[in-house]
Amino acid sequence: MAAYDVGPSDKVHPGKPVTVDRYTGGARINHWITAASLILLALSGLALFHPSLFFLSTLFGGGQLTRIIHPWIGVVLFFSFLGLFLRFWTANLWKPEDGTWLARARDVLSNQEDKVPEVGKYNAGQKLVFWSMSVLIVILISSGLVIWDQYFAQFTTIEQKRWAVLIHSIAAVVIICVWIVHFYSAIWVRGTIPGMVRGRVTGGWAWRHHRKWLRELTTAKPGKGAGSKPAE
Template sequence: MSREPYLLPNGRVLRYTFRERLVHWLAGVSYVYLLLTGLAFWSPWLFWIAVVLGSPTISRAFHPWIGIVFLIAVCLMYSMWAAQMGETSADKAWWQAIGHYIRNEDRQVPSADRFNPGQKLLFWGFFWNAIVLLLSGLILWFPQSIPWNLRFLHLAAVLIHPISTLLTIALFIIHVYMGTAMERGAFGSVIRGDVSRAWADTHHHSWYQQLLRDSARK
C-alpha cells in the first residue's frame, strides 16, 4: 500500500489514491472501447457500432492499439494491487457466506480486508484474460507472421479471443453492477477517492481496523 495517510483529516477514509484511480479509469475506458469495437467486428448485427465510433476503418485500426493500452493499465494494476489480492485463510469463510453478501446482509458477512475475495477473483480474472487476449490478439493482428506449419495457432486465436472476451464481459457486468447499484458509496471511491468511515467499517472491516491500529501507533 502507498505511504499516503488513509485516515483523512476530514474524517473520511482514502480508499483509492489518485494514481490508483487514474490507472483504474485507463483500464475502464480502454476496455469499453475494446468491447464496443470488438462486438462490432464479431456480429454483423452490431457492425453499426463501428460506424458510430468514427468508421469501421478507424475502429479496426485502433482496436489493437487500444488493446495495448488496456494491457498496460492491467499490468499497472498488477503492480499496485497484486500483493493485496492473494488468498488468505479468512477468504474461505467469506465464500461460504456468499449468499448473505448477495442479499446485502452485511452483518452476517465475514470481515473483509482491503479487497474481499470476490474482488480478488475479478482482479485475477481480468489479469489472466488480458494476457490471453493479448497473445491471441497478436496472432490475429499479424497473421502473416505465423509460419505455415503453425497455422493452427491462427484458428486457435480466432476461437480463444472471443471466448476470453465473453469471460471478461461476465466479470465486467458483475463488477459494474456491484460497484454502482449494489454497494452504495463504492462508485464515489473510484471518482473522489474517499469513503465514509461507516462504509469502510461495514464493507472492509479488517482493513479499516488495521488503518485505525496503524494511525494509533504513529
C-alpha cells in the same frame, strides 16, 4: 509494519464524518483508463465479431478504422491494467477468511455483512474479479498478437490464427461478463463508485464493508481492537 493490504497512502481523517483515503489520484486515473479501454474494446470487438453488430463500427469511423484501432486499444488496456496489477496484486492475495466470505456471499447480498468474516481492503468477490481480469487480459493480448496480421502475419500459421480467433472471442465474452459483474457490484454497494472518483470513503463505509482494513489502519497490530464504529 503495515499489513499486506494497507498502502502507504491509506489514512484515516477524524471529523464529521470520518473519512478514509482509499485510492491515490494516480490509481484512480489508472483505473479509469483501464475501464474506458475495456469498454472501447468491447464495442469495437463486438462490431468485428458478427455482421449484426457491425453498426457499432460507426462509433469508430467505420469498419476499416475499427479494425485498425481495436488492437491498439488492446495494447493500451494491457499496459494500463499492468499498472493496476503492480499496484494492487499484494492486496488481492487470497486469505483463509476469503473462502468463508465467498461461501456466505448470500448474506452479503442480503445486506447481512455482520454474518461474514471481516475482510481487508478487498473482499473475495473483488479478488476473483482482479485475478480473472489478470488472466483474461493476458489471454486476450497473446491471442490478439497472433491475429494482428499488420505486424505479425509472417510469424504465425493459418491454423494458429484460427485457434487464436476462437480463444480471443471466448476470452472476450468472458471478460465482458466479468466487467458486468464488477460494474453491478460497484453500483450495488453504495459509496463504492464515489470512492473511486474522489479517492476517499467514509469511516462508516469502511467499517461496514472492509472492517479488517479499517482496523489495520487505526491500530498498530492488524486485527486488534479498532474501537467503536466510525461516524457515517
